[in-house]
Amino acid sequence: MTGMTAQQCLEAHHRRPPDEWLIGFARALRAAGLHVTADRERTFLVAVSQVGLGERRGVYWAGRATLTSSPADVERYDQVFTAWFTGRPMETTHTVPPTVRPPVRQAALDDDAASGAGPETEDDLLRARASGQEVLRQRDVAALDRAERAQLARMFERLHPLAPHRPARRHVPRRTGPVNGPATLREQLRRVGEPGPVRHHRRGVRTRRVVLLIDVSGSMSAYADSLLRLAHRFVQAAPTTEVFTMGTRLTHVTRALRERDPDRALVAAGAVVPDWSGGTRLGDALAAFLDRWGRRGMARGAVVVLFSDGWERTGPEVLGEQMRRLRALAHRVVWVNPHRGKAGYQPIQQGIVAALPHVDDFVAGHSFATFEELIEVIAHA
Numbered sequence: 001m002t003g004m005t006a007q008q009c010l011e012a013h014h015r016r017p018p019d020e021w022l023i024g025f026a027r028a029l030r031a032a033g034l035h036v037t038a039d040r041e042r043t044f045l046v047a048v049s050q051v052g053l054g055e056r057r058g059v060y061w062a063g064r065a066t067l068t069s070s071p072a073d074v075e076r077y078d079q080v081f082t083a084w085f086t087g088r089p090m091e092t093t094h095t096v097p098p099t100v101r102p103p104v105r106q107a108a109l110d111d112d113a114a115s116g117a118g119p120e121t122e123d124d125l126l127r128a129r130a131s132g133q134e135v136l137r138q139r140d141v142a143a144l145d146r147a148e149r150a151q152l153a154r155m156f157e158r159l160h161p162l163a164p165h166r167p168a169r170r171h172v173p174r175r176t177g178p179v180n181g182p183a184t185l186r187e188q189l190r191r192v193g194e195p196g197p198v199r200h201h202r203r204g205v206r207t208r209r210v211v212l213l214i215d216v217s218g219s220m221s222a223y224a225d226s227l228l229r230l231a232h233r234f235v236q237a238a239p240t241t242e243v244f245t246m247g248t249r250l251t252h253v254t255r256a257l258r259e260r261d262p263d264r265a266l267v268a269a270g271a272v273v274p275d276w277s278g279g280t281r282l283g284d285a286l287a288a289f290l291d292r293w294g295r296r297g298m299a300r301g302a303v304v305v306l307f308s309d310g311w312e313r314t315g316p317e318v319l320g321e322q323m324r325r326l327r328a329l330a331h332r333v334v335w336v337n338p339h340r341g342k343a344g345y346q347p348i349q350q351g352i353v354a355a356l357p358h359v360d361d362f363v364a365g366h367s368f369a370t371f372e373e374l375i376e377v378i379a380h381a
Contacts (some may be wrong), residue, residue, distance in 0.1 A: 011120040014042035018053060019045060025084045026067055032076050035069050056085065088237065137369045142222035142338070149225070155368055156229045156262065162379040163238035164208040164303055164321060166259035166331070169226060171201040176249045178202065208303060208331065209240045209376060212288065216245045216273060217280035221367070224276070224340050227307050230371050232257045232265050246285035246308070247275035252293075280311050280350055282316030290325050299326060303381045305374075308364060310352035332381040336365035 014283050026044055026124045030036040031302075044066040051058030053228045068077050136152060144152060171180070183199035190196075195214040203342060212231050215221065234241045235257040256268035270276070304326060327333050335355060339345045341364030347356060356362060361377055 004016070022048060025063070025080070028084060029063075029077060029080050030066055032065060032080050034073050034076060036067050040067055041204060046155045059085070110326045133237070137372075138367055140338075140342075140366045141226045141368070142366070152264065152368060153229060154228065156226075156233060156320075159230070159233045159371070159375065161234045161237045161375045163210055163240060164379055165205040166208045166301065167203050168206045171203050174202045176200055181206070182350045184190070190255075205288050207238065207240050208301065208381070209242065209298065209331075210234060210238060211299060211302050212241065213286070213304065213306045213308075214243065214245050215280065215282065215306075216276055217247045218277045219280065219309050219311050220307070220338070221277040223307075226327070226368075226371075228253075228257070228266055229262055229268055230374075232262050236260065241291075244285075244289060245269075245273050245275075246280075246282060247273075247278045248281050248285075248313075249275055250285040250288040251275070279313045281314055282312050283314050283316075283322050286319065286322040286326065289330070290322060294326065294329055297317075299329045301329075301331045303334065303378055304330045304339075305330045305336060305378065306355075307336045307338075308351070309337055309339055310347070310349040310355065312349070312351035316350040316354035319351050323355045323358035332360045333358060334361040334363065334374075334377060334381070335359045336363055338366040340364035341366055341370055 001356045022045060025043055026036050026041045026045055034349060044063055047062035047066050048059055051062050053059065063081065064074070064077055068074060123318075136148060136155070141147070141149075141152065167376075173180070173183075177200045180199040180201040182261075183201070184196075187196040187199060188194075212234060214224070214227050214231060220227075231253075235243060235254060240251075241254070243254045243257055245253055249272050253269045253272060256272055257265045259265040293299070323333070335352075337347075337352065340347075341360065347353065347362070361381075363374055363377060
């Protein structure tokens with residue numbers, strides 16, 4: 001084909017980013033009367049990424065395949081395309097469109113690729129981003145380098161934890177459900193005996209408290225940053241979440257994690273935790289939690305999640321007794337072990353052996369994928 005390519009055309013218009021100019025074209029079609037939705041805009045961007053911006057014909061057919069609804073739209077589509085791209089008519093109404101490979105998942109467009117030399121074509125870039133994101137999701141966070149940790153930190157922003165719910169004591173009005181006798185009777189009296197609508201109600205729900213107890217001892221130091229970022233997402237999503245760190249002592253860090261920016265929140269938490277990468281006294285720390293906060297109501301009916309590998313400096317009998325006390329108060333107890341999902345792991349540590357009889361869910365917690373699974377476990381607890 002002769003004339004400017006689609007890529008050259010895009011660069012000629014004030015050097016705007018290609019995605020911005022392509023979305024502008026889709027919205028120009030919407031202004032011209034075509035039914036172009038946000039989903040079609042995204043599909044159009046994916047289709048163009050497959051055919052490439054170097055061929056005007058490919059961009060034309062990518063848009064025609066994704067942004068038109070019927071043959072009646074073709075004429076207006078051609079007019080807008082001609083006006084938007086260089087002003088030269090596109091006489092391809094009877095031309096067979098080029099073959100377009102199946103689009104990659106849209107999630108590949110939403111995140112940055114890992115640092116380093118990137119692929120040469122946009123198609124390769126999208127595929128590399130998708131595969132790189134998936135590989136990073138499955139990687140053990142303790143084995144990541146600095147660049148990979150920075151990318152993982154951005155991925156945490158995509159997590160949206162949901163707090164579990166519990167039945168409330170009070171009932172709330174509903175259009176269906178059990179008949180609300182008193183409300184129905186009051187309605188009849190208000191109408192002076194005339195028949196009126198029957199009132200219904202159902203039992204309401206309340207957010208159940210989530211308590212996160214994070215081991216920050218030496219054996220867990222490689223996971224502490226990621227676990228605190230996960231805790232930050234819980235605190236931001238559910239105000240009833242409480243977070244403590246456990247090492248040689250117990251530290252309440254919920255207030256620090258209420259800072260909206262995650263990096264500032266972690267700095268604030270680090271400033272109040274005195275026992276980073278020290279020893280482990282899980283039994284004593286859990287006893288301090290139960291004596292000071294748990295029995296007063298924080299653990300009562302809550303979902304309590306412990307993040308630890310189970311290495312205990314003191315005798316396991318203390319930890320077993322405190323876990324028994326915790327299980328009697330909590331609605332559900334979840335133990336997250338970073339070694340749980342690794343091949344060949346056996347729960348033989350004395351602390352784990354003492355705690356497991358009092359644990360409802362024993363899950364892995366070493367990768368971003370396992371963090372996503374943990375969120376589901378907590379939401380349905």
